Amino acid sequence: MNVRSVIDGDMARTTGSHSDITGPRIREVALRLFAAEGYAAVSMRKIAAEVGVQAGALYNYTPDKQSLLFDLMHSHMEDLLAARSEAGTTGTPTDRLEAFTRFHISYHEERPHEIFIAYMELRNLTPENFAVIEELRGKYEDELSGILRAGVEAGEFTLVDPRVATRAIISMLNGVTTWYRREGRLTLTEVETIYWDMVRKAVGA
Amino acid sequence: MNVRSVIDGDMARTTGSHSDITGPRIREVALRLFAAEGYAAVSMRKIAAEVGVQAGALYNYTPDKQSLLFDLMHSHMEDLLAARSEAGTTGTPTDRLEAFTRFHISYHEERPHEIFIAYMELRNLTPENFAVIEELRGKYEDELSGILRAGVEAGEFTLVDPRVATRAIISMLNGVTTWYRREGRLTLTEVETIYWDMVRKAVGA
DNA sequence: GTCTATAGGCTGATAGAC
DNA sequence: GTCTATCAGCCTATAGAC
Known part of the structure; x- marks a missing residue:
């Protein structure tokens, strides 16, 4: 279930390519969560969830x-x-x-x-x-x-x-x-x- | 292998009863580790290891x-x-x-x-x-x-x-x-x- | 009071399909 | 570029033996 497949109007796929917005979003979310809860307390899964992607996708943007x-x-x-x-x-x-x-x-x-x-x-x-x-x-x-x-x-x-x-x-x-x-x-x-x-x-x- | 069994001179057991020193030691170690690495980054196992007990023993001193x-x-x-x-x-x-x-x-x-x-x-x-x-x-x-x-x-x-x-x-x-x-x-x-x-x-x- | 063993769940990171 | 599935390991906390 991927809401964006509908928004995109791209019926042939359930995943999307959003390098232009996902990168900044990850930084934005990570910054906020690290500040609020601390680096060690924030998992990659938590960041991914707030961004709206799966954890594995983060590794396209950071090693x-x-x-x-x-x-x-x-x-x-x-x-x-x-x-x-x-x-x-x-x-x-x-x-x-x-x-x-x-x-x-x-x-x-x-x-x-x-x-x-x-x-x-x-x-x-x-x-x-x-x-x-x-x-x-x-x-x-x-x-x-x-x-x-x-x-x-x-x-x-x-x-x-x-x-x-x-x-x-x-x-x-x-x-x-x-x-x-x-x-x-x-x-x-x-x-x-x-x-x-x-x-x-x-x-x- | 428990070194304290030798120090205690209590040959019949490998575990010891040390409520008087273990409690303060736990607080001491936890304080130092929390300060150095942060609460979220320090595991109970790590604290226990520095104190010289197993992780389960910590729960005799803190809920x-x-x-x-x-x-x-x-x-x-x-x-x-x-x-x-x-x-x-x-x-x-x-x-x-x-x-x-x-x-x-x-x-x-x-x-x-x-x-x-x-x-x-x-x-x-x-x-x-x-x-x-x-x-x-x-x-x-x-x-x-x-x-x-x-x-x-x-x-x-x-x-x-x-x-x-x-x-x-x-x-x-x-x-x-x-x-x-x-x-x-x-x-x-x-x-x-x-x-x-x-x-x-x-x-x- | 401490041990060992374990439950149940989360961790960072990777592989391969699409 | 994102997904799903997975690995291997770590986590807190508890149970029961001694």
Whole structure:
């Protein structure tokens, strides 16, 4: 019983060829399920069921489950770095720090699944895959480190330890996705402003 | 082949009765494995193997795997609240905030597995168990909220939104366990001081 | 309290028909 | 490209011997 054979209007077969939509659908579903239940708790059968195909069909799109996780994390990090490089990177260190803060919050608010996976499923990557993701994450954090160091050198910031401050700020900003809901009492812009106020003061700007 | 039969000096049996040590050992091993690999990825067999018993023996100590996770999280939250209530809760809001900051960092640094599980395995709790843990977590966060509100009222802190600030500070402090290592370049007291400097400035004290 | 054995079911991945 | 069927192995939890 395959509903799509009817929708397709192709009476001669019960199976369909849908490479153009099945691929993205698999990624979409896997992302959501991995984020909600965790990589280890989600079976290939469960992903396939939500996509609307049989488990075997998934292997036309990914060599194995691990590659599926890695691809999701890898794309996310690449997209994040690309989006970041388009955002404002000029002005005083204070301007750049504000731009970074607002960028980080708004980018991740639109992609709660991605950030959840990126920080929670690291331990489920093979060592080789882990190394790749860690390097990309390091690149992103270096952007913030660079701003903080520039601010200290320019005398705009008073920071005891820029490296620790980088970690502290990233952790603080990541926390937003654990509680923020669009339906809540605050708009995203308000949240950005509240966090920026705290970040600005924390670095002594 | 059971090594303990020799250690026990009890030649008549190959199995032993070790309720006094097996129980704590199971909790210890489960805590470590859940933290390192995640609840869903750790089998009862794996726990049993590390403890040195067969899988069936675990069920003398826990009705099921879910209860094991819940008990670990529940004990952790109870211990955390008890330890917190013993720590300094007097003085000005600024004093109390410093005490909270240092307490949170040092308490969790000594229990990296517990905090990891407490924040990562919430989604693997049944709804009933989740509600219990969430309430305890709320109690803990209320301590910080209370300090922040008191500081705002006393005019010591300048905060746009104490509720958001509570989340932000907790997230920031939790981040310490993801990177801090005792062998590293900083002592725990130095880390506490760096974070306290940032928290203090962030709240405008 | 621990063991062995097992029930009943799910797992990731593959083979071959269409 | 998707299906069905299947392999070999792992899973949680239980039963009954000791």
